[in-house]
Amino acid sequence: MKKTFAGLALGSIMALSGSLQAADYVIDQKGQHASVNFKISHLGYSWIYGRFNDFSGDFSWDADKPEASAVKVSINTTSVDSNHAERDKHLRSDDFLNVAEHPTATFESTKVEMTGDDTANITGNLMLNGVTKPVVLDAKFIGEGEDPWGGYRAGFSGTTTLTLKDFDISMDLGPASQDVELIISVEGVRQ
Amino acid sequence: MPLRNTTKRYGLISVLLHWSMAFCVLALAALGLWMTDLTYYSPYYTSAPFWHKSIGLLLAALLVVRLAWRLVNPKPEEIPGQKRWEITLAAVVHTFLYLLLAIIVISGYLISTAKGQGISLFGWFEVPALVTGLPQQADRAGAVHYWVVMGVLGLVALHALGALKHHLLDRDDTLRRMLGMQLKNAKEN
Numbered sequence: 172m173k174k175t176f177a178g179l180a181l182g183s184i185m186a187l188s189g190s191l192q193a194a195d196y197v198i199d200q201k202g203q204h205a206s207v208n209f210k211i212s213h214l215g216y217s218w219i220y221g222r223f224n225d226f227s228g229d230f231s232w233d234a235d236k237p238e239a240s241a242v243k244v245s246i247n248t249t250s251v252d253s254n255h256a257e258r259d260k261h262l263r264s265d266d267f268l269n270v271a272e273h274p275t276a277t278f279e280s281t282k283v284e285m286t287g288d289d290t291a292n293i294t295g296n297l298m299l300n301g302v303t304k305p306v307v308l309d310a311k312f313i314g315e316g317e318d319p320w321g322g323y324r325a326g327f328s329g330t331t332t333l334t335l336k337d338f339d340i341s342m343d344l345g346p347a348s349q350d351v352e353l354i355i356s357v358e359g360v361r362q
Numbered sequence: 363m364p365l366r367n368t369t370k371r372y373g374l375i376s377v378l379l380h381w382s383m384a385f386c387v388l389a390l391a392a393l394g395l396w397m398t399d400l401t402y403y404s405p406y407y408t409s410a411p412f413w414h415k416s417i418g419l420l421l422a423a424l425l426v427v428r429l430a431w432r433l434v435n436p437k438p439e440e441i442p443g444q445k446r447w448e449i450t451l452a453a454v455v456h457t458f459l460y461l462l463l464a465i466i467v468i469s470g471y472l473i474s475t476a477k478g479q480g481i482s483l484f485g486w487f488e489v490p491a492l493v494t495g496l497p498q499q500a501d502r503a504g505a506v507h508y509w510v511v512m513g514v515l516g517l518v519a520l521h522a523l524g525a526l527k528h529h530l531l532d533r534d535d536t537l538r539r540m541l542g543m544q545l546k547n548a549k550e551n
Contacts, residue, residue: 249498256476257411260500344402 196359204358215347221253246276266342326358367435371539386421422467472503
C-alpha cells in the first residue's frame with residue numbers, strides 16, 4: 172500500500188535547516204528506510220504483525236509551515252507479507268484484500284492539523300479493497316537533516332486503525348480481530 | 363494373487379497402490395474443497411490443512427513408488443476383444459493421470475513452502491522447503507493446483523466409467539484384474 176505519510180511536521184526541530192519552502196520528498200522505499208506495517212489481534216491473545224513490501228509515495232514538508240504538508244502513497248497489495256505463505260495467499264484472496272481486483276491501495280492526504288510540537292493529525296482518503304474512506308493518521312515528525320551521502324532527509328511515523336468491515340473485508344476473524352492497526356514509518360529524500 | 367504383476371493380471375502391490383492412491387485422490391479433493399471454505403472458528407480450521415498436506419505428501423510418495431513399481435513389473439497384456447481405440451484412449455488417460463497427479467502434488471508443495479516453511483508429515487517430521495520465493499509462487503501454484511485437480515477429477519470419472527463399461531457391458535476382466543478377483547475370460551499361467 173502506499174502510505175502516505177504526511178508531512179507532518181513540526182516545526183521546532185527544524186530551525187537549523189533553513190528551508191523555508193515546502194520541499195518535495197520521495198519516500199525512500201528502495202533503500203528500505205520506510206515500511207508499511209499492520210498489526211491485528213489473534214483471537215485476543217496476541218498480535219500478528221505484517222507488512223506491505225512494495226509501495227511508493229512522496230510528501231511535501233516544510234517545518235515552518237507544517238499544515239501545508241501533503242502526502243500521497245500507493246501500495247501494491249499483492250506484496251502483503253506476514254511471513255507465512257499460506258496465510259499471505261489467503262490475505263490476497265477475496266476473503267481479505269482481493270488483490271486480483273484491487274492490486275493497489277492509495278492514501279492521499281487532504282488536511283494536516285498540528286496537535287503538538289511534532290505531532291499531527293493527517294486526514295486523507297484511503298482507498299483499500301476498492302473502498303475509499305477518510306481516515307486520520309496519528310502522525311509524528313521524527314527528524315530531518317542532511318544525510319552523510321549528500322542528500323537531505325525527513326522522516327515521520329504514523330498510525331491509524333481501520334475496521335475490516337468498513338473496507339469490505341469479509342473474513343470474520345472473531346470479535347477481538349475486527350480492527351487492524353496500520354503502522355507506518357517513512358523517510359523521504361528531498362528532491 | 364501374486365505380489366508382482368503377471369502377464370494376465372496386476373499383482374497385489376499394484377492393486378494396493380492403485381486403490382490407496384484412488385482413495386487419497388478422492389479424499390484429498392473433498393478435503394481440499396471443504397477446508398478452504400471453513401470459517402476461522404471452525405474446529406477443523408488448522409487440522410484439516412494439516413491432514414490434507416500430510417496425505418498429499420503420502421500421495422506423492424505413493425506416486426513415486428507406483429511409477430517405479432510399474433517400471434520393474436510386466437504390464438498385463440491387452441484383454442482380448444478390446445478395440446484399438448479403447449486401448450489407446452485408456453493408455454492416454456493413464457499417462458495423463460500420472461502426469462497431472464505429479465503436477466498436483468508438486469504445486470501443492472510449492473504453495474505451502476513458498477516462503478521457506480516446511481510441511482509436516484503427520485507430525486513425524488518436516489519435509490523441507492526446496493523451492494521458495496518464485497514470483498507470486500503461492501498464488502500461481504495455488505491456481506495450478508486447483509485447476510489441475512479439476513482436470514484430474516474429470517479424468518478419474520472417465521477412467522471409472524471406462525472400467526465400469528468393461529465390467530458391466532463388455533463383461534471382460536479389466537476391472538477384475540485390478541480388484542484381485544478371479545479372472546473369467548483368461549487362463550492364468
